Amino acid sequence: xxAAGPTGDDLVEMLAALANPLRLRIVARLAEGRDYxxxxxxxxxxxxxxxxxxxxxxxxxxxxxxxxxxxEDGKAMKYYEVADFDLRLTAAVLAEAAxxxxxxxxxxxxxxxxxx
Amino acid sequence: xxAAGPTGDDLVEMLAALANPLRLRIVARLAEGRDYxxxxxxxxxxxxxxxxxxxxxxxxxxxxxxxxxxxEDGKAMKYYEVADFDLRLTAAVLAEAAxxxxxxxxxxxxxxxxxx
DNA sequence: CTACCCTGTAAAGAAATTCTTACACCTGAT
DNA sequence: ATCAGGTGTAAGAATTTCTTTACAGGGTAG
Numbered sequence: 001x002x003a004a005g006p007t008g009d010d011l012v013e014m015l016a017a018l019a020n021p022l023r024l025r026i027v028a029r030l031a032e033g034r035d036y037x038x039x040x041x042x043x044x045x046x047x048x049x050x051x052x053x054x055x056x057x058x059x060x061x062x063x064x065x066x067x068x069x070x071x072e073d074g075k076a077m078k079y080y081e082v083a084d085f086d087l088r089l090t091a092a093v094l095a096e097a098a099x100x101x102x103x104x105x106x107x108x109x110x111x112x113x114x115x116x
Numbered sequence: 117x118x119a120a121g122p123t124g125d126d127l128v129e130m131l132a133a134l135a136n137p138l139r140l141r142i143v144a145r146l147a148e149g150r151d152y153x154x155x156x157x158x159x160x161x162x163x164x165x166x167x168x169x170x171x172x173x174x175x176x177x178x179x180x181x182x183x184x185x186x187x188e189d190g191k192a193m194k195y196y197e198v199a200d201f202d203l204r205l206t207a208a209v210l211a212e213a214a215x216x217x218x219x220x221x222x223x224x225x226x227x228x229x230x231x232x
Numbered sequence: 233c234t235a236c237c238c239t240g241t242a243a244a245g246a247a248a249t250t251c252t253t254a255c256a257c258c259t260g261a262t
Numbered sequence: 263a264t265c266a267g268g269t270g271t272a273a274g275a276a277t278t279t280c281t282t283t284a285c286a287g288g289g290t291a292g
Binding site: 050 | 237238239240241
């Protein structure tokens with residue numbers, strides 16, 4: 001419909017991805033330039049499996065993009081870079097997104113009503 | 117410095133507050149108009165203590181504001197309304213906010229380095 | 233072959249959230 | 263006094279998220 005209108009679930013996923021100090025630092029790092037997993041892990045100071053997990057979550061939310069490349073010496077390197085997102089959060093935007101949340105209201109679904 | 121510059125920790129708190137389907141629906145509801153806790157709980161279809169907890173989290177993040185008022189018949193009513201926030205999320209904004217995260221890097225402090 | 237550096241993932245433990253249930257208090261009406 | 267409707271909070275279970283440790287595979291270099 002409009003430019004800044006992610007689906008309710010998508011929005012929650014994005015927000016959840018960003019609502020973490022470590023992931024915020026990861027995005028901040030990648031904003032300075034692309035990097036591959038092992039190097040990024042050393043830079044930030046976390047274990048590689050942990051970083052791997054966080055990157056996965058960020059990528060699932062569409063905030064970063066990873067590409068597997070081959071370096072000159074034949075090593076498989078997974079490079080990550082930030083996606084081009086621009087999200088605006090206002091009460092109106094949130095209200096709009098909330099309409100498309102796929103979750104059953106506990107007894108408050110549209111079209112089904114009980115009186116007492 | 118600029119208008120859209122919350123502290124790193126504040127930003128994480130806000131995002132965490134919004135990264136939840138139920139809380140998103142709460143904000144959406146309040147965007148249509150203020151309401152008091154018990155009524156809002158019935159409307160959304162959740163237990164009052166649960167709503168109370170979520171409202172507390174939203175208020176702590178500065179996204180909603182609650183005021184305790186006295187109705188005509190002397191009942192204490194706690195009304196909540198959405199705060200006037202406008203948050204923009206881009207890689208640059210996040211990178212800026214990440215600088216002010218209060219959290220110790222595990223072994224990557226400024227001024228201390230070991231080689232091997 | 234051994235060492236080094238890259239990738240990925242599974243399993244298990246620790247920690248933080250979410251949700252329910254139950255309790256306690258106040259005021260006006262029956 | 264009892265009921266109805268408002269408030270708040272505490273304790274514990276259920277669930278999810280975060281983190282560590284360990285393992286497995288592939289390539290180049292010595």
